């Protein structure tokens with residue numbers, strides 16, 4: 321029997337391998353300077369601290385850490401997260417309104433499972449997070465891209481889209497230093513989104529891995545901080561502020577919503593790793609996460625500066641790019657007639673990589689856009705990588721000009 325003769329579910333035909341995972345395979349070679357992934361810098365993963373915490377934990381509480389545990393998550397960790405959400409982002413949720421999940425990517429999958437029947441509509445930004453498109457795709461939705469500018473979704477466009485659509489199930493947004501564009505929504509747009517969504521009775525999924533990675537100021541209040549009626553389902557994660565390998569994220573939402581998430585999570589994996597949760601809980605008890613995040617912000621800010629300086633020097637006015645004030649990514653627009661996928665081919669010959677932007681659009685268009693990650697490489701590699709990128713770009717522009 322080969323898999324060709326086996327009948328898979330119809331929805332499997334709609335799934336496609338994530339472009340990023342495919343590109344990451346090619347960029348494993350050490351000589352490649354990769355701006356493709358969304359990886360935290362290796363220097364800020366607290367290996368030594370976690371080694372110490374893990375050893376103490378297993379010696380003192382091994383039988384609990386290695387055991388099954390409740391689906392909702394470890395109570396003391398949920399409490400720490402609820403406290404942090406309030407202090408840093410203005411979100412008022414009790415520990416019982418926080419559910420631990422295996423990375424916020426799992427929360428996206430559970431969200432699709434809970435809300436989406438085939439042909440339901442999910443409204444999202446343009447561009448939007450590729451991993452959300454992939455997670456939701458399994459539930460066969462229609463994606464509706466809402467026109468978006470540097471401040472967030474345009475309220476009148478959102479209003480129009482909701483008025484015209486009777487199967488809108490969710491509005492999915494990444495309001496802080498979005499992956500891929502790096503954009504941050506203004507406070508006015510956050511409030512407008514909430515007001516419109518609540519009036520139309522459509523939940524907002526606020527996916528927020530980057531809010532604390534603001535370079536200049538404290539984070540802006542989350543959309544969820546303005547929510548009084550249970551419209552917002554807030555997704556958070558330790559991936560970008562502690563370690564993605566721990567696979568620890570959370571959903572914060574009102575109690576009746578959370579109960580439904582608990583039901584679908586039970587079917588998915590019973591509960592999030594007990595060991596991982598207890599490690600994070602001890603880490604938070606013994607170390608200062610604020611201080612740790614301060615270090616991450618400082619490092620990423622200098623890497624962002626290095627990337628912008630290299631782009632300014634090597635590319636000048638040939639392309640447009642964002643100047644993000646937080647997060648991990650910068651977004652670049654090539655001249656209209658260029659195709660970032662083709663450019664990636666030539667860049668790989670120069671041993672430099674990025675992610676073509678069309679993967680982040682639900683219509684698959686916008687071939688002239690691309691995403692650059694600045695968090696994972698030291699400054700001299702960033703400078704050298706952008707120099708190589710510029711060489712490949714100028715070669716491609718010349719061959720377009722002579723019609724090759």
Ligand SMILES: Cc1ncc(COP(=O)(O)O)c(C=O)c1O
Nearest residue numbers: 358423424425449499557559569
């Ligand atoms: C917007 C967004 N949501 C969710 C995720 C998934 O994060 P996690 O590692 O918590 O699963 C990412 C990861 O890059 C992301 O950028």
